[in-house]
Amino acid sequence: MVKIKSTQIRERLSRDDWLQAALETMRNAGVDGVKVAPLANRLGVTTGSFYWHFKNRRELLEALLDFWERAMTDLPIEEAKRFEGSPDDRILFLMKRVVHGDLAGCDLPIWLWAQSDGSARRAFQRALKKRFAFCAWMFRQAGFSKRQAENRGRMMVVYLMGESALIPESESGQADSIRQKHKILTAPS
8 A cells, every 4th residue: 555654755756556555445446436636635636646647647557557567467477487496385485475465356356346337358369378388388387288288277267266255364474375376276187
């Protein structure tokens, strides 16, 4: 969450600060809750700060889709690619990264938005395609056949997206749950 502490900091809000605040708002209130004046109020600035970074709300929403895709799909994939360890450990690393980083928490609001907006639909489908492809690659690296890797990769993605959105666990129960699901996903067929 973006927390503004002084006038000096308020004057330095970045485009990403606005996008992070918009993403958090979307998670709680959906795309209809992402409005300029309430965001400015939340950030402790005037709407003039918004217009320094964006022409209008639509531009904010388009940038929000790019921000979500980059932060919640591209960056975790890059981190997992750089992970130094066994292919099996890489799968566990990404699962933990997604759950502990709450990286799938905005997927449901984005999906809901995608039902009525072409740009959101394209962004959601693009992110999903990247996730499926990367997870399939990880399972191929772990020694599974192409078909098995694709199936396990899809199951992993859907599990991570669904569980984080629909069945949030307590912090204490997450580590054990991730290990159990990892064991199921990586068990020999």
